[in-house]
Amino acid sequence: MTRDPPTDRTAPDPWRPHVTHSHPGRPRRILLRSSWATANIGDVAHSPGALHALRAEGEDVELTLWPCRLGERERRMFAERQPWVRIVDGDLDADGNPTTAALAEAWAEADILVHGSAAGLGAGADLRAWQATGRPYGFFGITYDPFGPYTPSTLAQAATQIAALPADYLSEADRELFAGAEFLYCRDSLTLDYLTRQRLTGPLLEWGPDATFAHDLLDEPAADSLVAEYRLTRGEFLVAVPRSRFAPYHRIHGLTPGRTDHHRDAVNAAHDAEDLAVLAGAITHWVRSTGGQVLVGPEMSYAVDLAADHFPRILPDDVAPQVRVLADYWDLPTATATYARAAGVLTMDCHSPILASTVGTPAIYLRQPTETIKGRMYADLGLGDTVVEVEDHAAAARLAELLDAIAEGRGTRPDVRTAAAHAAATERLAQMASTAVGRHGPGRDTEASDGVGGTKSEVSVGGV
Incomplete structure (x- = not known):
């Protein structure tokens, strides 16, 4: 029996499907912060999956990938199989300014910064710099583990640990970053449960699968x-x-x-x-x-x-x-x-x-x-x-x-069973992409469809 994925348990209904868009006459220009590593094909798959889901919203959607790490082999993969994506390299300096001309241009032109799927806040510092610009940002299917690998546990034990935490356990820095997001999609229900229990306010907080489910590149x-x-x-x-x-x-x-x-x-x-x-x-x-x-x-x-x-x-x-x-x-x-x-x-x-x-x-x-x-x-x-x-x-x-x-x-x-799970994931990713792009119309809202599923800042634990 297939169990329905979790649905949102926090955001009030009047707020949910209505995401503001500062340029209603055109789709958003999206800057995707992703591609965390090339030494893991799971990490490699995040970006083409997210880009595929976002591109399905229309060829007029302008997509720019801002990778953390991208090798020559992966660059060739994008050039051959997703040639429409623009890739910009660079970092932010201590003042939050882009270090390359290409990144500076993408940073200035983008309407929204999207944090790709990851096991934590892989780009938390980048999003904090972006937050200062006042432009929207969101999280496209992340895990946020309050314990991480140094507290070994089964998934069942992790659920018990999360339930035992006080509602103010989330660091203030991460709470403020999450609260300012336009949307926060959690790729697993334990992350959703944790952030719900932390009484996170502000964002569209829902279950949303890993973008790898939308990856379709085969050789x-x-x-x-x-x-x-x-x-x-x-x-x-x-x-x-x-x-x-x-x-x-x-x-x-x-x-x-x-x-x-x-x-x-x-x-x-x-x-x-x-x-x-x-x-x-x-x-x-x-x-x-x-x-x-x-x-x-x-x-x-x-x-x-x-x-x-x-x-x-x-x-x-x-x-x-x-x-x-x-x-x-x-x-x-x-x-x-x-x-x-x-x-x-x-x-x-x-x-x-x-x-x-x-x-x-x-x-x-x-x-x-x-x-x-x-x-x-x-x-x-x-x-x-x-x-x-x-x-x-x-x-x-x-x-x-x-x-x-x-x-x-x-x-x-x-x-x-595998096909049914994959179909549920990709259907939900299409809804997530619609939210990120800023398009909403008949059948394209962000509701989960029936039957579908120092400080402790930046819980970044490596991997995918």
Whole structure:
């Protein structure tokens, strides 16, 4: 049974669908602050997803992407597949002024600044500088975790922790920033519940999914070549995505490690073997029960080495020959197109189930306790049973049951439940885009449709 996503529980009805627009004769010029990293295909997918949803409002919508990090490979992706988007680089100086001419021009021309999907306020300082201009801004599907990865918990425990917080726990700096927003879409219901309990006033506060659900960039030829190279049988193989409890950002970015980095490395050293053993057990079940192959591939670049260090070494001798380990960090369009050719995806990273949903492939999310509350998004879309906590004593049995269901449905595309969840997410993203663009008409309001779903400032925890 698909559970309806949460609807707004705070904003009064007369306010909700009526967003002001200072230029009613034309759509807004939107400056999208997004693209937080290129070492994570989940991060990479946020921007093309948001841009696709916003572009669907009309070709006259002027969209500018202001990326935090964007590599040459990703720039080529935009140039080839979304050539209509303008990309501007630059930062803000200590006084909140753009450091490049291109950013200064975009900053001056934009009608609204939109914070892209993220695990926290990835661009909180930028929005505070923008807030001083008096122009509108909004949040396009974010998670705001009041505890974060340093308070390991299951999603159920996180819900209990949030309910135990006082109504004034939210930092005043973040409360003021959120209150001044034109809209604040929470990509998971735990974030929505937390901010509702904090009695946040002012913005249009509602559930709104991660923009990755609207991503549609596939590289079919590259995926065909990969499937042939690794001798995979289309529709019969499983993609398995490993991860550590903490991404080693100091190694990813070539930085000198600090105390926090050493702490994260130590946690990984203590848990990598046991966490990956759970993944290996599920891989073993798949191979032995189906005779199919497994492709071990990364969502993050560091996981290429992580996979090579553990697979197929930790697998039984009868299973290892059926497991292939991706030798390189693939790009977003190739990964998504490969998911389309797989029977299913079993991932320890949170965004691969979304990528799989865009091509109708069922997925299982094996969640680690150091992840944020963003994993609640799957329950919000009726797929809560596909989330398995890695430390759950029944994890192996649950994974086996879910994998058996995927095996039974091989050859059926799109997967019915996955397609329904994806349709609900993209319908809601269309409503969110309508709000951001400033267009409202018949069937285009911001109501959730029936059946659809120092200080503690800037809860920015990395990742997606």
